[in-house]
Amino acid sequence: MNHWAFVIAAYAVTFVGTAAVSWVSWRGMRRAEAEAERAGRA
């Protein structure tokens, strides 16, 4: 059994999750703060 296939699968799962959380959290924050900024000026 090739062990590297398992290692790469585990790292892939983790890094896809990490990247997804980073992206969704950052984008959500930028949008919400931009909207709050506009609401504050209006």
Place this chain on the structure above:
Amino acid sequence: MKAKHQRLVLALVALAALVGAGLLAASALRDEAAYFYAPADVRAKGVEPGKAIRLGGMVVKGSLKRATDGVTLRFDVTDGKATVPAVFSGIAPDLFKEGSGVVAEGAFDAKGTFVATNLLAKHDERYMPRELEGMKYDEATHQLKVER
């Protein structure tokens, strides 16, 4: 007493009660939640032949023998207090070897041999590179060191 303090005391009492209840439940589950029987448990409690259980322990060094048919393995399982013989036909996991941990699923036959239908390898908490193989964890110094 201020309302804030009342809430604090209430929260702490609730938390303490909760932890107590949880620990009580966990200790009551001690036997039922065990994933496998160790050989000493088998000897102490007695397991009737034919009852499906898991048996876990170390494969005794020098006990592993492959039968002439090539697929049947005979080995002894020990937990340091008791030892039981086991037999298994099939493909064992890569990490199954003498001196290493095993969890076998199966049942005892009438003669007291554990007939395993499936083998799982259980490794211990030591991790080390190949050149250090054979080192043991020393409880006194908390270091890995060469076994003598």
Place this chain on the structure above:
Amino acid sequence: MHRFANPSRFLKIARPLTGWLFWPGLVLLVAGALCGLLVTPADYLQGDTVRILYIHVPAAWLGMAGWSGIAVAAIVQLVWRHPLAAIAGRAVAAPGALFTAICLATGSIWGRPTWGTWWEWDGRMTSMLVLLFLYLGYIALANASPRDGQGGVSPVTAIFGLVGAINIPIINRSVVWWNSLHQGPSITMRGSSIDGSILWPLGFTLLGFSLWFGAIVLMRMRTILARNKVEARLQRLARG
């Protein structure tokens, strides 16, 4: 305690802190993962699969630390009625749940080549699965209760977070209390049974994932606070 109750005070610290935690955290965790993949030696018994350690352990840590954070936030929310604590509880839940799931997934992937099974109902795995269900229950409860304009979780959700915390010491002790397929603890208060040559990248990934997780929680808290601001503004407009 209430010094930070004012969102603008909190934001003054949270805004710069988000980047300071995020980028060093990301650099550390990527460096640790690369070292774990390319630099460290293979294990004498498991071979290269031991490298899953460097992400499996931080994922377990984030899942358990996340719920501990939820429990601490719940106490602060229930006792001191601190609105930011209620928001913190909501912010931690989703990433905490994801990393609990990642811990289970990487553990399963690790179990196949080493133990010879994807899944077994032993104490450690079962209690970790219970943690995932607790997270899902917490998220459902937080979303089911009405928004009060503060964006935090309801008191009932906070109580659920506190009650669920009992699972954390059970997960930690499961391999000691019960015979389990999962091995016992390698790193204890007294030392480590992982050789130094294999252990060191774990420090990088643990610290890296922790800093990164802090940044994610801050981002999600800032999102909730910004939405509150918009909502308050809309309400003022509707009234005026």
